[in-house]
Amino acid sequence: MAAAEEGRSGNGIMIRDLAQRDWPAVRSIFDAVVSRGDSFVYDTDMTDRAARSLWIQAPPGRTVVALDERGAILGTAKMGPNQRGPGAHVATASFMVAEDARRRGVGRRLAEDALAWASIAGFRAVQFNAVVATNEPALELWRSLRFRVIGKVPGGFRLRNGDFVDLLILHRHIS
Amino acid sequence: MAAAEEGRSGNGIMIRDLAQRDWPAVRSIFDAVVSRGDSFVYDTDMTDRAARSLWIQAPPGRTVVALDERGAILGTAKMGPNQRGPGAHVATASFMVAEDARRRGVGRRLAEDALAWASIAGFRAVQFNAVVATNEPALELWRSLRFRVIGKVPGGFRLRNGDFVDLLILHRHIS
Numbered sequence: 001m002a003a004a005e006e007g008r009s010g011n012g013i014m015i016r017d018l019a020q021r022d023w024p025a026v027r028s029i030f031d032a033v034v035s036r037g038d039s040f041v042y043d044t045d046m047t048d049r050a051a052r053s054l055w056i057q058a059p060p061g062r063t064v065v066a067l068d069e070r071g072a073i074l075g076t077a078k079m080g081p082n083q084r085g086p087g088a089h090v091a092t093a094s095f096m097v098a099e100d101a102r103r104r105g106v107g108r109r110l111a112e113d114a115l116a117w118a119s120i121a122g123f124r125a126v127q128f129n130a131v132v133a134t135n136e137p138a139l140e141l142w143r144s145l146r147f148r149v150i151g152k153v154p155g156g157f158r159l160r161n162g163d164f165v166d167l168l169i170l171h172r173h174i175s
Numbered sequence: 176m177a178a179a180e181e182g183r184s185g186n187g188i189m190i191r192d193l194a195q196r197d198w199p200a201v202r203s204i205f206d207a208v209v210s211r212g213d214s215f216v217y218d219t220d221m222t223d224r225a226a227r228s229l230w231i232q233a234p235p236g237r238t239v240v241a242l243d244e245r246g247a248i249l250g251t252a253k254m255g256p257n258q259r260g261p262g263a264h265v266a267t268a269s270f271m272v273a274e275d276a277r278r279r280g281v282g283r284r285l286a287e288d289a290l291a292w293a294s295i296a297g298f299r300a301v302q303f304n305a306v307v308a309t310n311e312p313a314l315e316l317w318r319s320l321r322f323r324v325i326g327k328v329p330g331g332f333r334l335r336n337g338d339f340v341d342l343l344i345l346h347r348h349i350s
Binding site: 034037040041042043044083084085086087088089090124125127129130150151152153154155156157158159160164167169171173 | 215218263
C-alpha cells in the first residue's frame, strides 16, 4: 500500500473521512457537478436529505473529502459494496472534484485512496456502474489505474441536449 | 401490447399490484429465494423493514404479485428506473417465483407484464444488473424475451460453496 499511502498526503492534497462540518462545501461541489448533467445519473435539485442519503455512506461504506494545504475542500468520494450478500465482495465508488480544482490530480488522489480502502477492507474488485462514455477525463484516469470496460449500456445516459450516449461499466481486480 | 395484455390473464395466472395483505406470502417467497443463495445479491436474514424497503417499490416503481385462479401467490416482481436523472429512461426489474410454482410460466408472465409496464411508462430499455451466470433457467427466459448480455462482472457472485461465478448484465430495448 506504499503508493496509496503516499497518495494520501502527496501533491499537497490530503484525504480524510467526511466530517459533519464539511457538508456545506461538499453539497456545493455535489450540486455543481450534478447540474452539469454530463457525468452523474443523479437528479438535480435534490433535497438536502436526499443528497446526504445518497452521498454520505455509513459503514461498511465510507465518504471522504480531499483537502488542500489550507483545508479547503477540493473534492469528495463515496465508496461501499456494489451489491449485497453474495455480491458484497465487489466495491463501488463515486468521485466529484470542484470545478476550480480540476487538473490538479485530485481525482487521482481520491481514486488511489478508494483503491487502498477497498484492498484493506478485503474487497476483491472495484466496479463503476455508470461511467458516461463521453467523459474522457474520467475514462483516461480509470484506464491509467488499470480499470477495464466490462460492459456498455447503449444510450444509457441522456445528455442535456437530448442526445443519448452509452454508459460504460468499469472493473478492476484488487490484488 | 396485445401479447403482454394476454399474458396478464393467460395460463390461469393473473398479475396485479401488490397489496398490503400479500406481504406475508411475498416475504415467504422472498426468504426462500434469497436463502437459496444462487440468484440474488441480497443479504439473508433481513429484517422485515429491510425486506419491505428493498422489495416494495413506490412510484415511479411498482411491485406486483402473480396469482393462480384460487388467488394463491405464485411469484412477485418489482420494477422501476435503474438509475436516476439522466439515466432514468432505462428500467430495471427483479423476479421471484415460489419453489412449488416453477416450470409453469410464472416467471414469463411476470416478465411480460414488466415489459408491458416499462413500455407504457415510457422507458426506452430494460436492464438487469446482476444475473448469475449459472442461473440457466433465468438466462433462457431472458434470451427468449430478446434480452442480450451487455456486460460481465468476473467473479461477481459468490456461491454458497465458496466458488465465484460471473454476474451478467442484460439489456433489451423497448419498442
